[in-house]
Amino acid sequence: MELVQASSNALAPSAAARLAATGEYLTFRLGSEEYGIDILKVQEIRSYEAPTRIANAPEFIKGVVNLRGVIVPIVDLRVKLGCPSAEVNTFTVVIVLNVRNRVVGAVVDSVSDVLELSRDQIRPAPEMTAAAVNTSYITGIATVAERMLILMDIEGLMSSSDMGLMESLV
Numbered sequence: 510m511e512l513v514q515a516s517s518n519a520l521a522p523s524a525a526a527r528l529a530a531t532g533e534y535l536t537f538r539l540g541s542e543e544y545g546i547d548i549l550k551v552q553e554i555r556s557y558e559a560p561t562r563i564a565n566a567p568e569f570i571k572g573v574v575n576l577r578g579v580i581v582p583i584v585d586l587r588v589k590l591g592c593p594s595a596e597v598n599t600f601t602v603v604i605v606l607n608v609r610n611r612v613v614g615a616v617v618d619s620v621s622d623v624l625e626l627s628r629d630q631i632r633p634a635p636e637m638t639a640a641a642v643n644t645s646y647i648t649g650i651a652t653v654a655e656r657m658l659i660l661m662d663i664e665g666l667m668s669s670s671d672m673g674l675m676e677s678l679v
Contacts, residue, residue: 531628534651536621536658537604540592543621543656546663550606554620557601571616576605583614584667608667615663624658626651631660 534545535554560572560583569589573580583603587595595601600619605612634647646666651658 531626533623533625534658534660535604535623537602537617538619538621539587539590539617540595542592543658544617545624545626545651545658545660546604546606548623550608550663552605552607552612555603555605555614557597557603557616560614574603574614576612576614579612581605581612581614583616585616587616587618589666606663606667608664613667615667624651624653626653626658626660 533548535548535551536543536545538544555576558574560574562572563570566572569585571583571585573582575581587593595618601616602620603614603616604620605614630653631649631651634649646662646669647659648662649660651660
């Protein structure tokens with residue numbers, strides 16, 4: 510089931526530049542929290558299908574799927590971000606991302622909508638010690654009416670060395 514089509518863009522600017530920019534964000538839920546990612550990183554949204562497991566893969570790598578001839582690794586963001594594990598249901602989807610010209614799938618509980626956020630709606634991520642919480646992939650917190658969105662640097666997260674999905678840029 511294809512819901513959204515968007516083109517990818519070149520490497521993203523610094524976090525400060527992203528924070529200052531307006532843009533469109535795909536919003537999704539992980540447990541009770543709502544997150545937003547740059548819509549330009551989204552290739553498509555698909556209904557969840559059980560991936561083929563890969564032996565000895567980290568717990569957050571659920572396996573791979575064949576997407577029109579391309580083998581796509583599937584990352585469960587719920588597990589990666591330490592959310593309580595959720596059951597796969599009819600709302601569970603895979604956001605297919607294009608990150609540094611590599612296709613990666615991210616399992617989320619549900620997709621909410623696409624929002625255009627202005628600079629006034631985005632606040633910096635709170636500073637916390639690295640031992641307490643890793644906020645390096647949070648670019649800001651947006652407020653829309655009564656909703657709070659955690660804006661993520663999905664490209665930074667998916668291309669981080671601990672993910673092991675692609676070579677880090679030097």
